[in-house]
Amino acid sequence: MPIFQDANGMAIKFFIQKDIPEEIQAEVCETIASLGGRVEPKVPRAGFILVQPGTAEEERLRLCWSTSERPERYFVPYTYVEACKVSGMLLKQIFIHNGQPIRMHIDSSIANVNVRAALSARIMHSGGDPTASAQSARVILADPNTEIFQHLVKTYQGEPEKYVESYLWVKKCIEKGQVIYTPVVYKNPGGRRPGEERTQFTEEDEQHLCNWIAAKIPYKETGGRTGNRLYQQLCEMAHDPEYAWVTRHTWQSWRERYKKNATRLDAKIAEIVEEKKPALGEKGQYGYVRKPEEKPKRTRKKTRNSSAANASTSDVVDTAPVSMHTMETYSVPMPVPMPGVMPPVSGPNDGFAPIMYEPPASVFQHISVPQPPPPTISPETARHQHAREEEMEDDEIEWQIREGTGPPPSWAKRKPDDDEEDQANKRQRTRYFASVSS
Structure with a gap:
């Protein structure tokens, strides 16, 4: 069946705007005729008016021939014919x-x-x-x-x-x-509609609730049955097929159901607990968490020197304990003059010679402390040390001191010439002071 024919086989009528270029009109007329339509010289009562959009003639045609009394008269662009041909149907x-x-x-x-x-x-x-x-x-x-x-x-x-x-x-x-x-769909602003009842709790709902509480908090004395988190966790299990029933109510409704019927529901929970007999603190119970791992204690390692020192000290104390009784047996020694020191000289300006006390016998004389082996000395070091000792001995001989009433050392004796010059000088000073005083 041609595209531009109605259900009765009659040709659909077209009117073409007169100021459209002739070559376009000729092409459009040929296409219409090939598809079973007919081009009319006047505006038809029912059919299509082919116009060029945006022109003055198109506007005039619409004003003159567009009316609600002719609903089957349509204004379309002249490209409509080609579009119907491409689509294979009357648009x-x-x-x-x-x-x-x-x-x-x-x-x-x-x-x-x-x-x-x-x-x-x-x-x-x-x-x-x-x-x-x-x-x-x-x-x-x-x-x-x-x-x-x-x-x-x-x-x-x-x-x-x-x-x-x-x-x-x-x-x-x-x-x-x-x-x-x-x-447009209705978006519920929240709350129940007037006269609408909320979802009622059934015996099956209460049984599910009691099973949940018995598994999480089997013993009421531990507390937590009226807390929020217990019922929030219940509603979080909605993704599990076994807990699909939780979607019937909100977590607030589950909590209020238990809170308002605690006495009756506690009896049901006790029966479930008596049957299963769970131990307090089993895994999965509400409020119990895994005990944190204990951290190993850090021990300070003692150094080798400190341990050796402590060992040596303990050995000394253990082997030679000192008591106050042992110390009392020793008397204070009398002072004795230091050898090589002159005794005190009697006179108006008495002097005191240094006194040296004899030390008491050592309490720890019987303790033998191991001495380290003498270090090995090279021959060159030994020669330098021997030369140093000889030099020190020469110094001691050269700078000897007077001992007791003995003769003075050689370095302290004056030369005769020096003594005479000193006596002459003393006489001159005496004469000078005498003349000055007179």
């Missing part, structure tokens, strides 16, 4: 509301220029007007993957005669053959 004029084209606005969020041009042509071929502004448009087409789309939805969701749709919405409507706007 329905679906974007019409109350006999007028639905005004649409293509938002700038659709950035691709080719997509915008194809979208505009598809809208016009299906009876719509894609040239409207955002304020005057009934439908705003935008990219749903941008923030602008969500902003447009929030901006115009309160206007009942304005719709924000995805650019894919046009294709969906053409495929379905009708305009279907995205439906």
Whole structure:
């Protein structure tokens, strides 16, 4: 069946705008005739008026021949014929509301220029007007993957005669053959509706609750059965198929159910515990955690010197204990003159000779302390040490001191010449002071 024929086999009528170039008109007429249609010299009562969008003649034709009394008269661009040929079907004029084209606005969020041009042509071929502004448009087409789309939805969701749709919405409507706007769903603001009852607790719910508490807190004296965390953990188990029943109530409802019926439910929990007899603190019970690992104690290692010193000290103390009784047996020795020191000289200026005390016998004389072996000395070192000792002996001989009433050393004797000069000097000083005093 040809595309441009109706269900009765009658040819669909077309009228072409007169100021369209003749070569375009000739090509369009040929295509229409090949597809079973017919071109009329006047505007038909029912059919298609092929216009060139954006021209003055198109506007005049719309003003003269666009009326609600002729709903089957459609204004389409002359490219409509070629579009029907490509699609292989007569494109329905679906974007019409109350006999007028639905005004649409293509938002700038659709950035691709080719997509915008194809979208505009598809809208016009299906009876719509894609040239409207955002304020005057009934439908705003935008990219749903941008923030602008969500902003447009929030901006115009309160206007009942304005719709924000995805650019894919046009294709969906053409495929379905009708305009279907995205439906609005009710979002529950929270709380129960008037007269609506909440989900009632059943005996099975209470049995599940008692099993949970018996597993987590088998003994009430440990506490925690009225805490929040116990029931929050219960609702967190909803992903487990065995705990799918927890979704029937919120964790607050589970907690309130136990709290308001604690006496009755504790008896059921006690029966479950008596049957299973779990030990206090078993794994999985509420409030019990793994004991932290003990850290090894750090011991300080004693150094070899300190340990040796302590050992030697302990040996001395153990082998030769000193008591106060032992120390009392020794009497204080009398002072004795130091050898080589002159005795005190009697006179007005008595002097005191240094006194040296004899030390008492050592308490630790019987202790034998091991002496380290003498170090080995090289021959060259021994020669230097012997020379040093001889030099020290010469110094001691040269600088000997007078012992007791013995003769003075050789270095202390004066020369005779020096004594005579000193006596002469003394006489001269005596004469000088005598003349001065007289």
